[in-house]
Amino acid sequence: MPDVFDVLSQDHGEVKQMLAKLEEERPGPDAAKGKLADRKEKATKLITEESKHEAVEEMFFWPAVRDKLQDGDELAGHATSQENEAKEVLARLDTLEAGSPEFEELLTEFTAAAREHIEFEETQVWPKMREALSKHEATEIGKQLRDGKKTAPDKPGPEKPVPAQRRESGGQRSASTSGKSASGKSTARKSTASGTAAGKTKAELYEEARELGVQGRSTMTKEELAREVASHR
Ligand SMILES: [Fe+2]
Numbered sequence: 652m653p654d655v656f657d658v659l660s661q662d663h664g665e666v667k668q669m670l671a672k673l674e675e676e677r678p679g680p681d682a683a684k685g686k687l688a689d690r691k692e693k694a695t696k697l698i699t700e701e702s703k704h705e706a707v708e709e710m711f712f713w714p715a716v717r718d719k720l721q722d723g724d725e726l727a728g729h730a731t732s733q734e735n736e737a738k739e740v741l742a743r744l745d746t747l748e749a750g751s752p753e754f755e756e757l758l759t760e761f762t763a764a765a766r767e768h769i770e771f772e773e774t775q776v777w778p779k780m781r782e783a784l785s786k787h788e789a790t791e792i793g794k795q796l797r798d799g800k801k802t803a804p805d806k807p808g809p810e811k812p813v814p815a816q817r818r819e820s821g822g823q824r825s826a827s828t829s830g831k832s833a834s835g836k837s838t839a840r841k842s843t844a845s846g847t848a849a850g851k852t853k854a855e856l857y858e859e860a861r862e863l864g865v866q867g868r869s870t871m872t873k874e875e876l877a878r879e880v881a882s883h884r
């Protein structure tokens with residue numbers, strides 16, 4: 652059974668290949684229409700794969716990073732801000748004609764940023780997560796990623812992940828996420844857990860579960876999170 656790192660590695664490998672191909676095939680000023688149409692198609696495929704990949708990372712991987720690592724908030728915050736910038740570039744790229752100067756400029760910009768982002772994940776985050784996750788957890792998150800990709804948005808959507816700052820509104824960062832209980836949470840934090848689960852994303856429910864100190868939240872389904880959050884109120 653592939654684990655979280657197998658699934659993410661495969662995605663990264665595919666994205667890197669697509670980027671290399673697009674870089675290699677950069678068209679000259681007299682490029683034929685057919686060549687440009689093919690380039691546009693390849694860029695659209697890149698946008699699709701990249702959007703799905705980042706969407707499921709934000710749903711299932713970064714919550715686990717925040718949950719498991721001492722510096723998880725910082726690492727996830729850095730990575731998701733890179734992802735949000737990339738989304739903006741891809742959304743713009745999606746509207747442009749292949750071969751136009753702006754398209755090529757944006758693609759070059761995205762290529763450099765995507766390589767940097769992938770390297771950050773693979774060298775700064777994965778080694779720590781390999782140590783922090785049990786085999787069962789790594790397999791479970793791998794499954795969530797694979798299942799999530801079936802319905803993940805294939806465009807860089809306007810929706811943003813739950814901002815890390817939300818949990819820092821009290822001006823204090825938590826040093827560790829392990830062993831927390833619901834006691835000792837500020838009333839400001841508690842207020843984010845009010846209301847019902849209806850209409851909330853999994854990421855939002857996860858954040859509430861985290862604030863409430865729900866154990867085992869990183870491997871829960873959306874329904875399980877909603878149930879746990881409701882029962883802790
Ligand atoms: Fe990412």
Ligand SMILES: [Fe+2]
Nearest residue numbers: 659708769772
């Ligand atoms: Fe990634």
